[in-house]
Amino acid sequence: MTPVQLSHFTATSCLGYGNAATLAALRALRSGLQPCQFETVHDLATYVGEVGGVDAVELPAQLAAYNCRNNRLAWLGLQQDGFFDAVKAAIARHGRRRVGVFLGTSTSGILETEQAFRHRDPLTGALPDDFVYRTTHNTYAVADFVRTAFQFEGPAVVVSTACSSSAKVFASAARMLAAGLIDAAIVGGVDSLCLTTLYGFNSLELLSPEPCRPYDIHRQGLSIGEAAAFILLERPATQLPADAVLLLGAGETSDAHHMSSPHPEGLGARMAMAAALQAAGLQAADIDYLNLHGTATPSNDAAEGRAVAALFGDRVPCSSTKGATGHTLGAAGGMEAIISALALQHGFLPGGVGTHAVDPAIPVQYLTANRDSAPQRVLSNSFGFGGTNCSLILGRAA
Amino acid sequence: MRLLSYLDGIGLVGPGLDNWPAAHSILAGHAAYESRPLVVAAPAALPPAERRRTGLAIKVALAVAFDALAAAQLDARQLATVFTSSGADNDNCDAICKTLASDDRSISPTRFHNSVHNAPGGYWGIASGAMTPATVLCAHDASFGAGLLEAMTQLAVDGSPGSERGGTLLVAYDMPYPEPLHAKRPLPAAFGIALALMPARSAQSLARIELELSDAAPDTLSDPALETLRRSIPAARGLPLLQAVARGDACRVVLDYLAPLSLLVQVGPCR
Numbered sequence: 162m163t164p165v166q167l168s169h170f171t172a173t174s175c176l177g178y179g180n181a182a183t184l185a186a187l188r189a190l191r192s193g194l195q196p197c198q199f200e201t202v203h204d205l206a207t208y209v210g211e212v213g214g215v216d217a218v219e220l221p222a223q224l225a226a227y228n229c230r231n232n233r234l235a236w237l238g239l240q241q242d243g244f245f246d247a248v249k250a251a252i253a254r255h256g257r258r259r260v261g262v263f264l265g266t267s268t269s270g271i272l273e274t275e276q277a278f279r280h281r282d283p284l285t286g287a288l289p290d291d292f293v294y295r296t297t298h299n300t301y302a303v304a305d306f307v308r309t310a311f312q313f314e315g316p317a318v319v320v321s322t323a324c325s326s327s328a329k330v331f332a333s334a335a336r337m338l339a340a341g342l343i344d345a346a347i348v349g350g351v352d353s354l355c356l357t358t359l360y361g362f363n364s365l366e367l368l369s370p371e372p373c374r375p376y377d378i379h380r381q382g383l384s385i386g387e388a389a390a391f392i393l394l395e396r397p398a399t400q401l402p403a404d405a406v407l408l409l410g411a412g413e414t415s416d417a418h419h420m421s422s423p424h425p426e427g428l429g430a431r432m433a434m435a436a437a438l439q440a441a442g443l444q445a446a447d448i449d450y451l452n453l454h455g456t457a458t459p460s461n462d463a464a465e466g467r468a469v470a471a472l473f474g475d476r477v478p479c480s481s482t483k484g485a486t487g488h489t490l491g492a493a494g495g496m497e498a499i500i501s502a503l504a505l506q507h508g509f510l511p512g513g514v515g516t517h518a519v520d521p522a523i524p525v526q527y528l529t530a531n532r533d534s535a536p537q538r539v540l541s542n543s544f545g546f547g548g549t550n551c552s553l554i555l556g557r558a559a
Numbered sequence: 560m561r562l563l564s565y566l567d568g569i570g571l572v573g574p575g576l577d578n579w580p581a582a583h584s585i586l587a588g589h590a591a592y593e594s595r596p597l598v599v600a601a602p603a604a605l606p607p608a609e610r611r612r613t614g615l616a617i618k619v620a621l622a623v624a625f626d627a628l629a630a631a632q633l634d635a636r637q638l639a640t641v642f643t644s645s646g647a648d649n650d651n652c653d654a655i656c657k658t659l660a661s662d663d664r665s666i667s668p669t670r671f672h673n674s675v676h677n678a679p680g681g682y683w684g685i686a687s688g689a690m691t692p693a694t695v696l697c698a699h700d701a702s703f704g705a706g707l708l709e710a711m712t713q714l715a716v717d718g719s720p721g722s723e724r725g726g727t728l729l730v731a732y733d734m735p736y737p738e739p740l741h742a743k744r745p746l747p748a749a750f751g752i753a754l755a756l757m758p759a760r761s762a763q764s765l766a767r768i769e770l771e772l773s774d775a776a777p778d779t780l781s782d783p784a785l786e787t788l789r790r791s792i793p794a795a796r797g798l799p800l801l802q803a804v805a806r807g808d809a810c811r812v813v814l815d816y817l818a819p820l821s822l823l824v825q826v827g828p829c830r
Contacts, residue, residue: 204664258772258820267675267676271652271656274652274656274740275656275659275660278656278657278659278660278739279660281660281739286738286739287738287739287742288739288740288742288743292743293743294740294743294744295699295744298740298744299645299646299697299699299744300646300647300676300697301645301697301698301699301701301702302699304698305699308817314819314820315820316705316708316772316817316820317698317705317817318696318697318698318705318709319696319697319698320694320695320696321675321676321677321695321696321697322675322676322677322680322693322694322695323675323676323677329694332692332694333694333709333712336712336713336716336717337712339716340560340562340712340715340716341560342560342708342712342772356659356664357655357659357666357671357674360659360664360665360666360671361655361666361668361670361671361674362671364665364666364667364668364670364671365668365671365672413692413693413694414690414691414692415680415681415684415689415690415691415692415693416684416690417684417685417687417688417689417690418684418685419685420609420612420672420673420678420681420682420685421668421671421672428690429690432690545675545677546672546675546677546678546681547672547675547677547678547680547681547682547684547693547695548681548684548685549677549680549681549693549695
């Protein structure tokens, strides 16, 4: 594929608001996971990566119809790292019609609907008058919110493929840039805590009672997080600084195996990583670090580990950063692309937080501490329910 | 920038539109349209355990997808897929919200994994064996246009992302919400359109399609009942394109997308 530049980006998660807070937490091997006290969820013995202050975020009056936790989190994210101004500058360069919006989410503003169902009219069963479906519940709401906030007139879409959503948006946006339909794209993901995912993963017995421990022999499941990750993608400038980060390749596949369990040998995952390498014109030996999907469920880590070992052996250092952020679901691909970009720019490999004893049955080079080693190219994995797989390869300009 | 593809197969299910051959006669003006409840078969290609777990949205999506491939004489394992829907399994969403609002919040594991927007994509992989890329989109009322744009862009950029003949299968589908969400989002019926879009002309090609972004006003349908379908169900916004294919004339169609944008499609018959 033709490389595209991550010309600006910002991440907000339980590690903090913006890139500096994210980087500081990664450097300190600090986790943002806390015992779950979210909303009315006091009966689940699990940890969550909740972003503080989301409910205090006020949307501008003209965007009031979009008010829900997911869009408040999106708005909070857009204010960090000068991202809002960077997008306005991109509009000035390219025009409103030439900027696309490609965002991933799994549950959008469903929390608003969950709460509205508690307040149904006791006689008619009707939802409250102030519940607005289109701008909160609908899966497209967050892309509509961003398109409206910036008054874009270009293409926009939400990719909703569960936990690969905000990795796959990079592939869609890169294609549209390559086709010449747009000159810039806002990509990323926003997913926020809600009852559907907390009680849903609980029903599958996949929630860890302690902060999650990816690739650990004693891993007991995942910890759910939330995040807003935004990236401005553009065609690379002719003169790039050495630390500019480029998307070099993307690989997308399907397991065709099971709705909620990965292929036991990680076949679809391996094919996605191989497809990303092929798209980037690279070999496995060219990759310096792998940011794993690494949810810390027993089956995911085993399947992904097999796929990684089959392609890379134990030669490439790897880790999952979900012990720090929690699994941010539809935002995970975007969040971890930004963590990968920070690793490229700041010259370190993030160690996996929460993992003490790496599962000896998984023959990969798993990092439990940060390593001072400047990667040139990294690969980030995102997989999800429905057997969806996406791998991204990011690299430094020089 | 114009995007080019060849339409090799069509699947369609809607109220009073049982399948593409029936819809072809109606859209070509050879038969009258009469609205009646939608009929759709359970996906026979799924193993029985999975088949029992599929709701209406998945049934509609898989039915039109298999019909389009059969008409095009294509192997699912060679095509990438683009699924697009303004909602998903809306009965399932209603059931989860009701459970979560009750005193016992235990939702079933099946309900949870069927709640993801890409559930039809996941079942498609299981039913067809396709390990090719599958993306799943939502753009509210513009979901059909967003899906067509993504599929045509894939063909323009990647050529054949699958193998052999390659191509992309677009599957657009919607279903109604039960109350109380129906009052907030009144979708009247389920509807599905699948288009097998190929990078090169073949013996099966029905039409050559060229697409570009436009700001022309979207076309409407002259039959009032069909126009009501088009306006009220996002997946049915593709009907003007299928009407053009059914009539078999070279023509220009403007499809609804995200205001102020629309999709200008040049349709050239191949038969």
